[in-house]
Amino acid sequence: METEKLYYKEGKLSAFTAKVLECREAKNGWDIVLDRTAFYPEGGGQPCDCGTLDRLEVLDVQEQEGCILHRLEQPLLPGTEVRGQVDLARRFDYAQQHTADHILTGVIHRRYGLDNVGFHMGKESTFIDLNGVLDESALFEMERVANEAVWMDLPVEASWPDDDALARLDYRSKKALVGPVRIVTIPGIDVCACCGTHVERTGAVGLIKILSVTRLRGGVRVEYVAGRRAYGYLDAVLQQNRMVSAALSAQPLHTAEAVRRALEERDAARQHCAALERKRFAALAQQQCGRGDTLLFEEELSADSVRRLADAVKETCGGTVLVLSGADGAGYQYALAVKEGNLRPLGKALNEMLNGHGGGREETFLQGSVQADRTQIEAFWRSCRCGAEIE
Numbered sequence: 001m002e003t004e005k006l007y008y009k010e011g012k013l014s015a016f017t018a019k020v021l022e023c024r025e026a027k028n029g030w031d032i033v034l035d036r037t038a039f040y041p042e043g044g045g046q047p048c049d050c051g052t053l054d055r056l057e058v059l060d061v062q063e064q065e066g067c068i069l070h071r072l073e074q075p076l077l078p079g080t081e082v083r084g085q086v087d088l089a090r091r092f093d094y095a096q097q098h099t100a101d102h103i104l105t106g107v108i109h110r111r112y113g114l115d116n117v118g119f120h121m122g123k124e125s126t127f128i129d130l131n132g133v134l135d136e137s138a139l140f141e142m143e144r145v146a147n148e149a150v151w152m153d154l155p156v157e158a159s160w161p162d163d164d165a166l167a168r169l170d171y172r173s174k175k176a177l178v179g180p181v182r183i184v185t186i187p188g189i190d191v192c193a194c195c196g197t198h199v200e201r202t203g204a205v206g207l208i209k210i211l212s213v214t215r216l217r218g219g220v221r222v223e224y225v226a227g228r229r230a231y232g233y234l235d236a237v238l239q240q241n242r243m244v245s246a247a248l249s250a251q252p253l254h255t256a257e258a259v260r261r262a263l264e265e266r267d268a269a270r271q272h273c274a275a276l277e278r279k280r281f282a283a284l285a286q287q288q289c290g291r292g293d294t295l296l297f298e299e300e301l302s303a304d305s306v307r308r309l310a311d312a313v314k315e316t317c318g319g320t321v322l323v324l325s326g327a328d329g330a331g332y333q334y335a336l337a338v339k340e341g342n343l344r345p346l347g348k349a350l351n352e353m354l355n356g357h358g359g360g361r362e363e364t365f366l367q368g369s370v371q372a373d374r375t376q377i378e379a380f381w382r383s384c385r386c387g388a389e390i391e
């Protein structure tokens, strides 16, 4: 026997009573069949309703041949009467997202003839796949038109036309349909075969905001949020913008320009630092001219700068150079370089003695880090480079 679907008769019905017709043992609990229900089952890309039956949590709701199955952890006795309670806030949230799909897809279909061939409602946003390419500017224009339809507060009507009426009707459908077909109409915007739950008028959708557009198999995937989710999302973006605005002392509508300027200044400062570093490293390299094997400690260099300094000094010192930067306790970055020769045996000994990691593709240049104190590093250098001076 088919379950009477109260959610189609009264969209805002949250509490209801029903009779338990069957209690089937299932994989992770029990599937309860009632004579009537306000619980919408999962279907058409829309998740099922949540709520309780006699205060027991409804874990899942599925439809099988007209029967609605309510999954519970515990069984219910057939013949008894139960009280159902549907989580209407969640239902309304999904109805906002779903109705937004009708509006957005409807206006795109009317304007460009594209069809919605994939639909997924997630916990945070919804995705629709269109079977053709639309560029971002066209989609954002469709977003604007869709929002106009929201604010016109049009009715969202459901009907079951008979076969003749259905045959004459031009409507969207994802698949060939048999049996009675439920048609959801938003006048002037969309006519679509759909079994989902919707808000009663488009105004309740509030706002539709496209978040992203990506190319997908010859079409595009459009991600959007609607209603309360759109409000929450835009509020979060606004808070971010408020922080950027305060940090850069920029007007809220001019933050992008302020960020661009800040990045330009940062890039110029980086170039200036790099030029100063080149000069300083050239001077340091000159100081080590002809010194032979050289150990150099420099403060607060990045691993890249350690490498560049070792590169510069190896050209002038006439021996092997070991450059380090770091601190006792935290460890040191190192670069080991020589103009000609094989540094691998020395690098291996250094890593072994000073608790280090590192290496390199060329035998004349190795880099890595050591976990050792400066005195240990100096002792190591003395032990393998007798008489070499320490800077």
Ligand SMILES: [Zn+2]
Residues within 6 Å of the ligand: 098, 099, 102, 184, 194, 195, 196, 197, 198
């Ligand atoms: Zn629908």
